[in-house]
Amino acid sequence: METSNPSKEALVGEEPSEEDEEPVKSDPDHSQTLSRVLRAEFDSRYNIVDLQTPLNAFMSGQYKKSFAYYTLRSRLPVILTNVIDTLTRDKSELVAQFAPHDFAQAAREELKIVIGLISRLKYELQTDKPFQSFTGEEPDREAWNTFINHLPNGERSFYRGCSLHAECYLHRKLYSFVENSIFLKSYDFFAKIKEHTLVDRMDDILALTKHTRRSDNSVEVFGELLKINMWSISNDVSSDPEEDKKLNFKVLQDVGATDEYIIVNHAEEIWNCLDNNKPKKLKQVDVILDNTGYELFSDFVLAEYLIEKALANKVRFHVKAHPWFVTDVTERDFRWTLEYLSQHADYMISLMGKKFLQFLEEGKFELAPVSHFWTSPHAFYSMLQADPDLYSSLQQSKLVIFKGELNYRKLLQDVCWNSSQETSACLRGFLPTNICVLRRVKSEIICGLEEGVGEALATKNPQWMVSGNYGVIQFVDGAREFGY
Numbered sequence: 001m002e003t004s005n006p007s008k009e010a011l012v013g014e015e016p017s018e019e020d021e022e023p024v025k026s027d028p029d030h031s032q033t034l035s036r037v038l039r040a041e042f043d044s045r046y047n048i049v050d051l052q053t054p055l056n057a058f059m060s061g062q063y064k065k066s067f068a069y070y071t072l073r074s075r076l077p078v079i080l081t082n083v084i085d086t087l088t089r090d091k092s093e094l095v096a097q098f099a100p101h102d103f104a105q106a107a108r109e110e111l112k113i114v115i116g117l118i119s120r121l122k123y124e125l126q127t128d129k130p131f132q133s134f135t136g137e138e139p140d141r142e143a144w145n146t147f148i149n150h151l152p153n154g155e156r157s158f159y160r161g162c163s164l165h166a167e168c169y170l171h172r173k174l175y176s177f178v179e180n181s182i183f184l185k186s187y188d189f190f191a192k193i194k195e196h197t198l199v200d201r202m203d204d205i206l207a208l209t210k211h212t213r214r215s216d217n218s219v220e221v222f223g224e225l226l227k228i229n230m231w232s233i234s235n236d237v238s239s240d241p242e243e244d245k246k247l248n249f250k251v252l253q254d255v256g257a258t259d260e261y262i263i264v265n266h267a268e269e270i271w272n273c274l275d276n277n278k279p280k281k282l283k284q285v286d287v288i289l290d291n292t293g294y295e296l297f298s299d300f301v302l303a304e305y306l307i308e309k310a311l312a313n314k315v316r317f318h319v320k321a322h323p324w325f326v327t328d329v330t331e332r333d334f335r336w337t338l339e340y341l342s343q344h345a346d347y348m349i350s351l352m353g354k355k356f357l358q359f360l361e362e363g364k365f366e367l368a369p370v371s372h373f374w375t376s377p378h379a380f381y382s383m384l385q386a387d388p389d390l391y392s393s394l395q396q397s398k399l400v401i402f403k404g405e406l407n408y409r410k411l412l413q414d415v416c417w418n419s420s421q422e423t424s425a426c427l428r429g430f431l432p433t434n435i436c437v438l439r440r441v442k443s444e445i446i447c448g449l450e451e452g453v454g455e456a457l458a459t460k461n462p463q464w465m466v467s468g469n470y471g472v473i474q475f476v477d478g479a480r481e482f483g484y
């Protein structure tokens, strides 16, 4: 697990910016020199400093040696380019799917406009332009515009501001282009990718199903499920997607095999929090979902265990209001997954799908009302003010499980804390109830480590925080804080 990620330096410039267009392709030495010069020019034009993110600063593209810079410079342009390529390639299919026959020409024209808007967004990203207001029919338009207008002047663009804001803004804008269209309203740029994250992982889904059929009601089994679930989080920063499959397979073979990579494990505290020996009352667990596919299936399996072992009598799932960060779960993905599983040719898989659907019917599983807060740029400490209903609904829960990297970054306001800082201190007062975090570490944001652990890992591999090779199962005791 230690090696696979290429160095960021090697990857920077993978996606050349608009002004990086190179006339000479044939001479590799010349190319490299030119690319170095262009990069230096880019950095000086946009005031990029050759530093890592300083301690206690928020992640930002202005620090060249940060993962934020690499994401803005290389990863996000690639995402936009891929969307443009898909739209161009699937044009006829999309027109046939979304527009009535008589309107095919109009739909084709509209698709061209959407492609143009995405290209423009890419240009704005690559030239550090200020964030633009939302001017269409977006239901969260006002909230977004207020947010943008309140950003200090120097933090209102892709590279100057907090990278959490930049990434969220980019994904929100991207969706607004189809949301405000006539023909493509219900189109999800990433639907096919998301379907593949499930369909291509049927072997793993079957293996996980078999592995978890006869399981005891014990802290050991519960701890295993938490590990399986944490490793099921998709590792989008990995250079090789096959690595993820291998890792998940390895975890099912021997769940302890990856223990040295789990740098915080509070499984026992989480178990105690849900302890089924305590008098039975409403025990609701909320899961703030992250990605589709094998990960979502593994979320269902964890939820199934909570219900069947009476650790919870309801599990409420929170999905995104619209397509988000490529593979995040929307309501459509959630329902599509259950339908797909329940109709699968493999008897065991279809039984699982039917069982989960039945749980949904019986209210053991529930879809939480859709909240635009999850697709806002806000860190979670501002939930109480920005979405008080959501906050009070989480207060009804015994435990809220936050899945994945983005949720972690929002819990910690995208701030580069000292890694041994106590987690509850980093939440800035956000503790509606007990909190559990399952996360693969994919950026320089972390807290709650034992003294010296972060430093030791950095000595071993300076890239450890951006590899996705390490994970945490963290717990913050809401009861201790508020005496519930």
Ligand SMILES: O=P(O)(O)OC[C@H]1O[C@](O)(CO)[C@@H](O)[C@@H]1O
Pocket: 071, 167, 233, 234, 236, 237, 290, 291, 325, 403, 404, 405, 406, 407, 442, 443
């Ligand atoms: O799906 P997850 O686990 O939330 O990961 C997505 C996040 O991880 C990163 O890829 C790395 O921090 C971000 O670009 C993005 O915020």
